[in-house]
Amino acid sequence: MSSPKIGVYGFTGCAGDQLMILNCENQLVDLFGATEIRSFSMAKSDNHEGELDVAFVEGSISTEEQLEHLKDIRKRAKMLIAIGTCACWGGPQAMKLEEGGFEKRYKGVYGNAKITVSKAFEAQPVDAFVRVELKIPGCPIDKSEFLGAVSKLVAKRHPYLYRFPVCAECKWKENPCILWEGKFCAGPLTKAGCGAVCPSHNMPCVGCWGPTDDLNVGAEYNLLKEKGYGPDEIVQKMKKFGGAGVAKLVKEIKPTAKEKEANK
Amino acid sequence: MKTLEVVPLARVEGDGGITVTLDGKKVKKVTLDVHEGPRLIEQLVRGMKPEDDVNVVPRICAICTLSHKYAALRGLEKALAIDPPEKAQLTRDLMMLGENVESNSLHTYLLALPDFLGYPSAIAMLNDYGDDVKRALRLKKFANHVMEVTSGRIVHGENPGLGGFGKYPSKKQLSEIALRARELVPDAVRAVELFASFEYPEYPEVDTNFMSVNAPNKRFGLAGDTILISKGKETDAEDYRKLTSERVVPHSFAKRSDYKDKSFAVGSNARLINMGERIEGRAGDLFKEHFSDRWLKNPLFNNLAQAIEMTWALEQMPEATEKIAALEDPKRTEATRDTGSGTGAVEAPRGVLYHHYEVKDGLIEVADIITPTAQNLDDVEVHMKACAERMLADGRGDDELLPALEMIARAYDPCISCATHLVTLKRL
Numbered sequence: 188m189s190s191p192k193i194g195v196y197g198f199t200g201c202a203g204d205q206l207m208i209l210n211c212e213n214q215l216v217d218l219f220g221a222t223e224i225r226s227f228s229m230a231k232s233d234n235h236e237g238e239l240d241v242a243f244v245e246g247s248i249s250t251e252e253q254l255e256h257l258k259d260i261r262k263r264a265k266m267l268i269a270i271g272t273c274a275c276w277g278g279p280q281a282m283k284l285e286e287g288g289f290e291k292r293y294k295g296v297y298g299n300a301k302i303t304v305s306k307a308f309e310a311q312p313v314d315a316f317v318r319v320e321l322k323i324p325g326c327p328i329d330k331s332e333f334l335g336a337v338s339k340l341v342a343k344r345h346p347y348l349y350r351f352p353v354c355a356e357c358k359w360k361e362n363p364c365i366l367w368e369g370k371f372c373a374g375p376l377t378k379a380g381c382g383a384v385c386p387s388h389n390m391p392c393v394g395c396w397g398p399t400d401d402l403n404v405g406a407e408y409n410l411l412k413e414k415g416y417g418p419d420e421i422v423q424k425m426k427k428f429g430g431a432g433v434a435k436l437v438k439e440i441k442p443t444a445k446e447k448e449a450n451k
Numbered sequence: 452m453k454t455l456e457v458v459p460l461a462r463v464e465g466d467g468g469i470t471v472t473l474d475g476k477k478v479k480k481v482t483l484d485v486h487e488g489p490r491l492i493e494q495l496v497r498g499m500k501p502e503d504d505v506n507v508v509p510r511i512c513a514i515c516t517l518s519h520k521y522a523a524l525r526g527l528e529k530a531l532a533i534d535p536p537e538k539a540q541l542t543r544d545l546m547m548l549g550e551n552v553e554s555n556s557l558h559t560y561l562l563a564l565p566d567f568l569g570y571p572s573a574i575a576m577l578n579d580y581g582d583d584v585k586r587a588l589r590l591k592k593f594a595n596h597v598m599e600v601t602s603g604r605i606v607h608g609e610n611p612g613l614g615g616f617g618k619y620p621s622k623k624q625l626s627e628i629a630l631r632a633r634e635l636v637p638d639a640v641r642a643v644e645l646f647a648s649f650e651y652p653e654y655p656e657v658d659t660n661f662m663s664v665n666a667p668n669k670r671f672g673l674a675g676d677t678i679l680i681s682k683g684k685e686t687d688a689e690d691y692r693k694l695t696s697e698r699v700v701p702h703s704f705a706k707r708s709d710y711k712d713k714s715f716a717v718g719s720n721a722r723l724i725n726m727g728e729r730i731e732g733r734a735g736d737l738f739k740e741h742f743s744d745r746w747l748k749n750p751l752f753n754n755l756a757q758a759i760e761m762t763w764a765l766e767q768m769p770e771a772t773e774k775i776a777a778l779e780d781p782k783r784t785e786a787t788r789d790t791g792s793g794t795g796a797v798e799a800p801r802g803v804l805y806h807h808y809e810v811k812d813g814l815i816e817v818a819d820i821i822t823p824t825a826q827n828l829d830d831v832e833v834h835m836k837a838c839a840e841r842m843l844a845d846g847r848g849d850d851e852l853l854p855a856l857e858m859i860a861r862a863y864d865p866c867i868s869c870a871t872h873l874v875t876l877k878r879l
Binding site: 199200201202203204206207209210212213215216219230231232233249250278279280282283289292293295296297298307310326327381384385387388389390393395420423424427 | 489490491492493494495498499500503506507510511512513514516557561565571572573574575577588589591592595603604605606607608609610612616617618699704706
């Protein structure tokens with residue numbers, strides 16, 4: 188069996204998912220052996236841009252230059268896998284997607300100065316622009332979930348990813364429920380895979396893996412409202428990492444006029 | 452007119468490049484370009500509660516994640532008048548030591564060393580320098596473990612919070628860290644020996660200024676409330692704007708900083724230049740043995756400084772863990788006010804990182820983050836330009852020039868994601 192040709196690319200984000208690949212210390216040498224890493228510019232300088240079996244793409248897309256590069260990768264790759272919450276959902280930089288105000292925020296940072304390196308726009312996930320075969324979320328991705336997916340791909344099988352929320356992992360660990368204590372916990376909304384790491388440290392889930400499959404936004408919203416959280420704060424906290432994924436879902440929530448008033 | 456380009460600049464974190472503009476034999480301009488897209492994080496955290504900000508801002512950078520977390524905590528705790536318990540302080544010190552070893556081992560052995568030995572990557576070095584690659588991976592793995600035990604996760608851990616930690620490391624975890632840190636000191640010393648054995652070309656040498664956070668109690672350390680300047684007066688971190696006058700340039704989404712209209716450098720070399728005399732133990736001996744005046748003008752020595760600092764960080768761990776283990780787990784300290792302002796300054800692996808916050812009625816009004824790479828960008832260009840001019844005058848070809856410039860840029864260990872997210876508010 189010939190080893191799959193792989194490319195690893197990074198766009199707007201923290202490079203944490205590429206770093207997690209480099210953090211697979213014990214398996215790194217095997218990984219470079221079982222695959223043919225054609226391009227991985229964070230790790231090496233002899234990169235070849237040709238046909239790929241799998242392109243792993245980290246980060247959201249926020250400049251014209253990146254968009255062109257992404258389209259070129261898509262053309263050359265048989266399979267494109269989004270890795271990390273920024274590539275999958277847009278990440279923190281997409282938390283205000285569909286709320287407007289990007290121009291104002293941009294000016295708030297750069298003023299009226301002219302930047303010619305490329306034209307910038309509000310960050311969006313990779314699948315807003317090109318077809319994506321698989322999303323491996325995480326902030327950052329989990330080593331074992333990533334390596335599990337790569338092993339399956341090397342064996343020409345389809346990778347399996349968790350399809351349930353963080354709450355399930357929290358129950359396995361028999362953690363006391365943080366939400367039950369009245370603290371804001373994004374566990375019910377968030378895709379599992381991290382091992383419920385924050386609740387296991389007595390800290391609430393911050394939602395950094397983005398929305399889980401089939402989530403019930405309305406139920407979480409009502410529960411948090413009962414615990415005394417205001418509608419705006421709930422939506423703001425839910426959108427912190429979920430960006431594009433949550434932006435669609437929060438439209439289902441319509442605070443009543445009375446609630447809006449109370450929130451002020 | 453002729454232009455030479457290095458795009459992308461490999462073996463650095465983030466998307467950057469170098470552009471050299473030549474007019475005949477004259478170097479018109481050398482720029483380090485930042486292609487990484489903007490994220491506007493400081494604008495996005497406006498209106499958030501401080502507890503939410505400390506989840507979001509570490510995402511600026513995966514390599515300096517804990518430095519961002521700690522700088523934000525320091526800034527916000529000042530703003531909210533929170534005095535964290537001693538055990539929290541000590542555990543934060545330990546997590547910073549972990550991040551320092553993680554980043555310095557990655558940069559020295561895996562990202563910079565291939566340049567000095569003439570390989571395209573550390574993976575390509577496996578056959579000839581397999582033991583050194585394994586040393587790097589051992590150090591990195593251990594440092595990641597220290598970060599995981601203290602912060603909850605290797606990258607973007609949420610265990611450190613305002614006023615303390617969600618959960619403290621167990622005595623068993625702490626004693627294992629102490630034991631392993633002692634075992635790994637020789638791996639760090641080997642990096643010092645390697646980087647001390649190389650010839651450093653004189654081409655990039657230009658006198659510069661160095662800034663670093665002044666650690667308290669006349670010790671070497673990674674956080675403090677004042678800033679040391681090698682050619683200037685010690686300054687309160689709250690006056691960070693005077694030290695980092697910012698501007699926007701066309702070739703970059705990262706802003707630039709200068710001090711009194713001149714470039715300056717931050718990072719391991721700056722820390723050792725300003726505080727190296729305070730280091731004890733093996734690392735202290737290594738500093739005394741290898742420090743020279745050339746460090747003050749040649750950025751390539753930052754690699755050597757990182758190796759010495761990594762030795763220091765490992766040597767600190769046994770004492771640090773012992774102190775933590777001796778204390779009972781305290782509750783997190785609550786905020787005593789909901790309006791105020793504060794600046795947190797810490798030493799990220801690549802230099803001083805500032806987080807400034809203004810909080811009103813429990814919500815963030817202003818966030819201003821100035822990253823080390825943004826502070827270094829001017830200095831990188833000054834040294835690259837000097838190097839290019841001298842090499843061309845010496846009749847060196849493009850094939851020698853471009854790798855030399857890459858090595859200079861890489862020596863600063865640039866974190867381009869960080870620099871990009873670096874953004875400030877214009878206050879009228």
